[in-house]
Amino acid sequence: xxxxxxxxxxxxxxxxIAGCVVVVLYxxxxxxxxxxQEQIQPPMIQSAQGDVYKAEQDATRSRSPVTLxxxxxxxxxxxxxxxxxxxxxxxxxxxxxxxGLVERIPDEATLKTYSGERLSAIYHSYLDNTxxxxxxxxxxxxxxxxxxxxxxxxxxxxxxxCIIYSFGIGNDFSFDDQSGFIYGCDVxxxxxxxxxxxxxxxxxxxxxSVGIGGESGDTxxxxxxxxxxxxSNIRQMLNHTKKVIxxxxxxxxxxxxxxxxxxVKERQLDNVRQLLVEFHQVSDTRFLLLDHIILxxxxxxxxxxxxxxxxxxxxxRKAAAVPIKRTSCxxxxxxxxxxxxxxx
Numbered sequence: 001x002x003x004x005x006x007x008x009x010x011x012x013x014x015x016x017i018a019g020c021v022v023v024v025l026y027x028x029x030x031x032x033x034x035x036x037q038e039q040i041q042p043p044m045i046q047s048a049q050g051d052v053y054k055a056e057q058d059a060t061r062s063r064s065p066v067t068l069x070x071x072x073x074x075x076x077x078x079x080x081x082x083x084x085x086x087x088x089x090x091x092x093x094x095x096x097x098x099x100g101l102v103e104r105i106p107d108e109a110t111l112k113t114y115s116g117e118r119l120s121a122i123y124h125s126y127l128d129n130t131x132x133x134x135x136x137x138x139x140x141x142x143x144x145x146x147x148x149x150x151x152x153x154x155x156x157x158x159x160x161x162c163i164i165y166s167f168g169i170g171n172d173f174s175f176d177d178q179s180g181f182i183y184g185c186d187v188x189x190x191x192x193x194x195x196x197x198x199x200x201x202x203x204x205x206x207x208x209s210v211g212i213g214g215e216s217g218d219t220x221x222x223x224x225x226x227x228x229x230x231x232s233n234i235r236q237m238l239n240h241t242k243k244v245i246x247x248x249x250x251x252x253x254x255x256x257x258x259x260x261x262x263x264v265k266e267r268q269l270d271n272v273r274q275l276l277v278e279f280h281q282v283s284d285t286r287f288l289l290l291d292h293i294i295l296x297x298x299x300x301x302x303x304x305x306x307x308x309x310x311x312x313x314x315x316x317r318k319a320a321a322v323p324i325k326r327t328s329c330x331x332x333x334x335x336x337x338x339x340x341x342x343x344x
Contacts, residue, residue: 096322100125105297116286123289124322126296127279127330132305134335140182141175148175148249148276149308149333150183155340156273158183158246165234167212167259168251168278169194173201175249180204185246188238192226210234212250214258228255231263243271250277251331257292264298274335275304278312281328284319299334308333
């Protein structure tokens with residue numbers, strides 16, 4: 001018995017000594033780790049966004065409801081060092097959610113009071129999101145460049161005898177050929193940059209070596225012999241003035257801005273079922289962003305709704321007030337909601 005008792009005492013003593021050794025060896029490391037954690041604690045941002053962050057933290061600790069302070073109409077830039085890039089991106093994401101409207105664009109007078117950063121957030125958010133559902137989309141043409149989606153829902157699908165205008169071909173007729181074949185529409189293709197002259201491509205597709213311009217009721221000839229007509233002129237020449245145009249596709253390298261502005265002004269889109277257009281952003285200047293967003297507002301007012309959006313990966317770019325890379329070439333697919341209302 002005495003031997004067993006002595007063995008237990010010896011065992012406990014050895015365990016106690018080992019514990020002391022562990023504490024002595026690891027205590028400095030624990031203290032150093034605590035210091036590091038204190039140093040890397042994210043700084044409290046002295047801004048409107050910082051107040052939001054503090055309120056969120058207080059709410060988490062207390063587990064009670066809290067009213068977040070109103071964020072001002074400025075885009076505060078957090079003064080972090082390079083080690084806190086992620087925190088900086090989180091703040092930008094908050095800004096994007098607060099300012100990047102995806103629908104219900106304010107009126108023109110209100111837009112004119114916004115900063116360039118806020119307009120950039122609206123521009124990219126609006127183009128990058130849809131606002132109506134098309135249940136069946138059919139891609140006409142290539143899966144990559146050159147192909148476009150057509151909404152095949154009964155309210156908006158092309159109905160024979162149907163008409164499709166395709167502006168900007170670039171020697172790729174895949175959309176024109178396939179949409180003419182599938183839907184049995186008469187397709188009118190336009191491109192002044194190609195060497196081909198006006199000719200009949202097939203029973204369904206007719207090519208014209210002219211382009212679309214923005215001058216109301218005017219025709220322009222540019223260096224190199226490019227001839228541009230207004231949309232209303234083209235309809236008049238083809239005897240389509242009073243006819244429904246089932247699909248208008250435009251990929252015209254920034255000529256869409258003046259062309260669409262004139263089309264809206266002349267109410268040329270009232271009897272267009274679908275509008276497929278690639279918007280090209282050539283500058284981040286506040287003036288141009290404002291001008292473009294006002295055009296989106298006008299398209300929204302006349303009933304055009306986005307059912308599909310796509311970003312052209314060839315046009316990657318950084319954008320103010322957006323924490324991730326965007327594109328300067330958005331392929332936007334609209335349907336005219338007035339046709340849905342007529343079908344009800």
